Amino acid sequence: MSDPERATLASVARQARVSRQTVSNVLNAPERVRPATRERVLAVIDRQDYRPHQAARQLRTRRSRVIGLRIEPVRDGVNGVVLDRFLHALTATAQDAGYRIMLFTAADDAAEVRAYDELISTLDTDAFVLTSTHHGDERTAWLRDHRVPFVTFGRPWGAENQHSWVDVDGAAGTRAAVEHLVALGHRRIAFVGWPRGSGVGDDRWAGWRDGLAAHSLPARGLDVQVLDGIEPGRRAAAQLLGGSTTATTPGARRAAGQPTGFVCASDSLALGVLAELQHRGLRPGTDAAVIGFDDTPASAVIGLSSVTQPIAEVAVACVLQLRPLLDSDPDSNPDRDPTDRARQLLLPPVLAVRTSSAAPPP
Amino acid sequence: MSDPERATLASVARQARVSRQTVSNVLNAPERVRPATRERVLAVIDRQDYRPHQAARQLRTRRSRVIGLRIEPVRDGVNGVVLDRFLHALTATAQDAGYRIMLFTAADDAAEVRAYDELISTLDTDAFVLTSTHHGDERTAWLRDHRVPFVTFGRPWGAENQHSWVDVDGAAGTRAAVEHLVALGHRRIAFVGWPRGSGVGDDRWAGWRDGLAAHSLPARGLDVQVLDGIEPGRRAAAQLLGGSTTATTPGARRAAGQPTGFVCASDSLALGVLAELQHRGLRPGTDAAVIGFDDTPASAVIGLSSVTQPIAEVAVACVLQLRPLLDSDPDSNPDRDPTDRARQLLLPPVLAVRTSSAAPPP
């Protein structure tokens, strides 16, 4: 790490027989420099292996080329990997665009806002990517008020075009799941979801409802609301399948109005449903079809069909959405309404069909 | 983001009627400042909500208080979550120590070394955390040669005390697994592992071997080597259980010398073993016990016992190991042999017992 003599703008300028500013221009505004000079300077830059020092640049420009991202504790191990893949794709995309991802943690939203303030004033962090937005999010309000570029992975359920966001069309996902089951021959298709009120949950529920409606299939009594998790999913399945835990004939089950297909709001719930089926001696994929949501690794492992979020595409889109916000000079152009530059993008998920939804209903 | 007048050392100094340097000392070397002055300055700092500008500091000190971490693409979804938890713990610990985690990606080791060079010269990155080390790792050699502080999660299989590292004692984990099975009454305990040559794999294998030896149990013919993955694990189990795929009586299986316990080098392999058991009509946990390694979410989901790596502790230890390297001034103290400050730490894993290894052998 001991540099005998580190290459700087000045050292390059000296050897190339031009001024510092010209070297700077070669890198930041090449069109201003005559081609011949440019070549000469570039050659010296190469020879000296010169790399601009970010801190010096930042001191002047107040830009760090850093994007902040809060990493949350892994609550539910099952859903954790989505973040993992997202992080990698985001880092790669940002890197290609000349930005880096810096992580931070915060105990709650208020702490996160304090972290923004800190990161902006001490590190000149250029932008933020938020991952789990919710109703009346104080974070987005703060960022908007302070004119900080940001994009959210997830819609701001409510005020849709207040800021840039990227999201996955959950309704399209559950609807595709229904379509797939209908195509297989299923007629009684249940939905195991979360309590009303969460934007994400309601969205996925709506896709199921619309899917059934499109085929004039019944929805009544086929809709259970539970908290996320494997055990809740199991109880939901138990409720849908009725009291008797002993396996009966397909005919009897059909007569009792039991569902043959289960569309779930998460893989955790779907895993619970699978457990309950197994507990009753019903074979997933044969006696009943189950489809989860998020395509977590566990689902691939046990052959659970699942709605796959295009995580890498989301990450790419996030960086893309940030570009116009980052490029615009915040000072020279007052830009009264930051909403102007806000972009929204809704990506369709893809259904990964596995053994848990391979066969027609019994 | 438009600051009417941002607080700086100078603005604080002015209002506190002291010089810039004194304000700087209050923050960086409080003992040099008389208590009365210190109080006065701190009050002004508070009133102006002053926060030191990192870029300015960095320009002078050449220290960024940033730790770099390469994030690799998620190859195997099953093992991905370990990284996820590690990242969070690392970010939190580093943050408490006044450091931030910056992510980057690289296609291969050579590219990673190039990234180091870039990150050091442009961002003054203070240290790196490496996650998957291997035999003759060019990255650690480069970092050592360039006197860059770093710590690895994983032993440098071979030259053990060349640099700081933190690792989990895999042998202790598989040994604990064996002990657990022996305590349940198992006598024929197989090991499903990877081909010889990988440090991690051999280590886990050794724990199994030693565990059996401690109880004078046979190991012969109970050791299969396959690549990682569910399907290879399944084939390994098939091999260990013999040709016949039809379920036989416990007595017949015992007579045939079939194992009743399976210790695996990864959860993926364990999942394969589970699949093969199920395929043969054998109930995991009842007809045979299975134990995986890494405690990925999938294992909790399906009740697979698994050796749990204390990821959060590893992260805390990584930051702890870096401290002495970071605190030492690289220039003033030539520190001929960086090995001096290297610390090693081997953490014991914990066995998470679940239904797949709950019962005594049939």
Add this chain to the structure above:
DNA sequence: GTCCTAGATTTGATCGATCAAATTACATAC
């Protein structure tokens, strides 16, 4: 009262880039 020393504080230079404004070079027009 003077001298000395350690402690407290200040001064001026510096890190390496960009900005804004000034200067020079060069082609075209008259």
Add this chain to the structure above:
DNA sequence: GTATGTAATTTGATCGATCAAATCTAGGAC
């Protein structure tokens, strides 16, 4: 040949901190 305007390049100031050295203060020894 001079004027004129644009393109190319240079100059000096500046961002906000720390470093190294200088200066000031206060207390004790003699």
